[in-house]
Each structure stands twice: as C-alpha cells, then as structure tokens.
Amino acid sequence: MATAHKAPDVARDGAAAAAVVTDITELEAVFDAAVAADERIEPRDWMPDAYRATLVRQIAQHAHSEIIGMQPEANWITRAPSLRRKAILMAKVQDEAGHGLYLYSAAETLGVSRDELLDKLHSGRQKYSSIFNYPTLTWADVGAIGWLVDGAAITNQVPLCRCSYGPYARAMVRVCKEESFHQRQGYELLLALSRGTPEQHAMAQDAVDRWWWPSLMMFGPPDAESSHSEQSMTWKIKRHSNDELRQRFVDICVPQAESLGLTLPDPDLRWNEERGEHDFGPIDWSEFWSVLKGNGPCNEQRLTQRKQAHDEGAWVRDAAAAYAAKHSDHDKDRRPAAPGTPAEATA
Numbered sequence: 001m002a003t004a005h006k007a008p009d010v011a012r013d014g015a016a017a018a019a020v021v022t023d024i025t026e027l028e029a030v031f032d033a034a035v036a037a038d039e040r041i042e043p044r045d046w047m048p049d050a051y052r053a054t055l056v057r058q059i060a061q062h063a064h065s066e067i068i069g070m071q072p073e074a075n076w077i078t079r080a081p082s083l084r085r086k087a088i089l090m091a092k093v094q095d096e097a098g099h100g101l102y103l104y105s106a107a108e109t110l111g112v113s114r115d116e117l118l119d120k121l122h123s124g125r126q127k128y129s130s131i132f133n134y135p136t137l138t139w140a141d142v143g144a145i146g147w148l149v150d151g152a153a154i155t156n157q158v159p160l161c162r163c164s165y166g167p168y169a170r171a172m173v174r175v176c177k178e179e180s181f182h183q184r185q186g187y188e189l190l191l192a193l194s195r196g197t198p199e200q201h202a203m204a205q206d207a208v209d210r211w212w213w214p215s216l217m218m219f220g221p222p223d224a225e226s227s228h229s230e231q232s233m234t235w236k237i238k239r240h241s242n243d244e245l246r247q248r249f250v251d252i253c254v255p256q257a258e259s260l261g262l263t264l265p266d267p268d269l270r271w272n273e274e275r276g277e278h279d280f281g282p283i284d285w286s287e288f289w290s291v292l293k294g295n296g297p298c299n300e301q302r303l304t305q306r307k308q309a310h311d312e313g314a315w316v317r318d319a320a321a322a323y324a325a326k327h328s329d330h331d332k333d334r335r336p337a338a339p340g341t342p343a344e345a346t347a
Contacts, residue, residue, distance in 0.1 A: 035236050040166035043109040051235055054228065055165055056110050057126070058237065063103035064121045064128035068302050070096045072136045073145060081139060088185055089142060095178045102171040109167045122307045130288060131218050133296030140193055140200075140207035146186015147260075148208070148215040148253070154179050155249045156219060159239035168237075187256065194261045201261070208257070209265040216280075217288045219246040225285075250278050 027046040034041060041047055070093050077093065080086035104114045120126040131149055136142065157176050163169040193204040220226055220242040232238040240248075250269075257264050268281035291299070 035164050038162075038164075038236070040169065041164050042166045050231075051237075052110050054232060054235070054237060055168065056107055056112055057228075058232070059103055059107040059110075059168055060112075060117045060120070060126050061128060063100050063107060063117070064126060065132065066096050066100035066103060068128045068306060069132045071302055071305055072132060072134070072298075073142055075136050076139060076142050079139070085189070092146075092182050092185065095182065099175050099178070102175060103168075106167040106171045118310065122303065122310065124294070124303070127292065129218060130291040130296065131214050133291050133298045133302060134210070134214055135297055137210075138203050138207060140190065140203040141211070143186045143189030143193065143204065144207035144211040146182050146184075147190055147256070148186075148211050149218070150179050150182040150186060151253065152215045152218045152249050154183055155252065156245055159245075162236075162239060164236040187260070190260055190262065204260075205262055208262050212265050213283060213287075216246055216249070216283055217285075219243075219249070221285065221288070247277055250280050254278055 028048065031041070031045070031047060031051075034045075041051075073089060074093050077086060077089055080089055104117060107117060108114060117126065121128065131152075136145070154176060157172055157179065160172040161169055161176060163172065190204050190208070193200040195201075220229070223229060223241045223243045226242055229238065229241055233241065253264065254269065254271075266281045268279060270279055271277075272279045290296070294300075
C-alpha cells in the first residue's frame, strides 16, 4: 500500500523539479539578454547567485577601501602647512567617508547588511585595497596619493559607471566626479612642491618614487593570475581587464609627470611606437601578495584604528537608532485615522 502511494509522489516531485529547472533556465536567459543588451540589472530583478556574490565582494572591498583610505591622509590634517591646505584635505577626507556611505548603501540592495560587511572587514574576512597599507611619511605623500592613487582609482572606476548593476553604476557617477577633484588637488600640490625649493622638489620626487609601484598594483594582479576578472567582464560588472586599465594609467601619467618636472621611478619606461603605448618595467608582485596577506607596513595599524573608531562610535549609532525609533512612534501616533474609524479605536 505504501509503495502504491509513493510512485505518484515521486512523479509529482519530479515534475515540480523539472518546472523549477525550466523557470531558472528562463530567468537566466532573461538575465543574459539584459546584460548583453547593456541594460541595467536592478535589485528586484532575478540574478544568478554567483553574480550577486561577486557584486557583494567587489562593492564591499570598494567601500572598505574608502573608509580605510581616510586614515593615511587624516594623519596630515593637523600638520598641513596652511589653512587652505588643511581645508582642502579635510574636505577630501569627508568625501571619502561619503563614498563609503554610497557604496555600503549599494551593497545593501543585494541583501547584505552594513553591520555584516563591517564585521567581515574587522575580522579580516573581506579585504580593502592594499595601497592603503603604506605610510604617509611626508606632506608630499598627500599630493602623491591625490595624483597617483586617486588617478588610478579614476582610471579603474570611470568604466564602473557603466556597470551592469544599476545601484553600483549610479553610485560611481558621483564618486568619480569627486575623485577627479581629488586627483587635481594632488597634482596641484605636487606642482607647487616641484616648483618650490630644492628641498621641496626632492620631497615631491621621493613621494612619487614610493607611491608609483603600489599605484600600479591597485589594478589587481595580471590578467593571467586574476581569478575574478574574466567572469566580471562577461557579466559587464567590469568593462576592461586589469592589464588594460594599468596600461591606460601609465600612458596618462607619463606626460603629467613631465609637466610636473618629476621622474617616474622606472628605468624601463619608454614609448613603444609600434604598440602606440608605453613599455614599463616588471612589477614586484611578491610585494603585492605579501601586503594583501597582511604583511604590509601598516596593515595592523589600519585595522586596529578602524575597529577602535567603530567601537568608540557605538553610542552615536545607538543614539541615532533611538532617535529614529522615537520619531517613528511619534509620527505613527499623529497619523490621522482612516475615514470611518471610530474615535475610540485611535484613542
């Protein structure tokens, strides 16, 4: 008797499973067609789990980089050489905090909470850009970060304004506009130092010497060693490979360095007429992987300060949540009753 009832159940389960597979196949086809047509994928749209996971990883790393990246420059706010320079630097650091806000908000549309992402950052389960694990030793480093680091960021991020995921693409429009100001500020600062005293020129050159190679590493490992790049390009999360973007950055920086009167620290750097691009020397990828694994000059310091700031700010978050809850309840009490509702029901 039990066997007689089991066969129809198996048949029904099999039919249901086949229907689910068919539905998923259709959803994947709709998703693939939208990506191929350069249409935006929005939070309510169906998307593959791997696409969602890739976006969460990339957007979270980007957001973490923005807030960790506040530290190296904030180190110089109290030591800026003039009130004008101090105001510029404070505005820039404030912008970076805003960029983190935009990006965490974009990540939240994928179903993850900000608390979850920050917990993964603080526990080392998610990364931030390795560039921010280098120290800012002199005032000229602020200029080098603006020109090189923010310049590399712009090169990498402008194509993200056409990312297939809508919230990320829209956040990047404003981020890139503000980063372009940061890059110009860094260039202008280095220009002033380069045209200053011999000591100031030497300071600028020293900063460029130290930040050039880490800036080239910002684009990620070579394409042959990148585990995510090809799939991200297929999904149009990224539009260009790591090596393509790195080459574009080098070609942009060479004439700018000449205008600054500074030398890029690469004896192999030269124009290749046949390729129409600059040749440049080999990157020390062992340094990149070492810093990424936590062995950079400032890895421990950066995370320690980030966790300390997060813990010390808990009372602000609690107060803001309590204020929001109080006013939500207050607004609910003041909301007018629906027509026809007895007065005693709202008392």
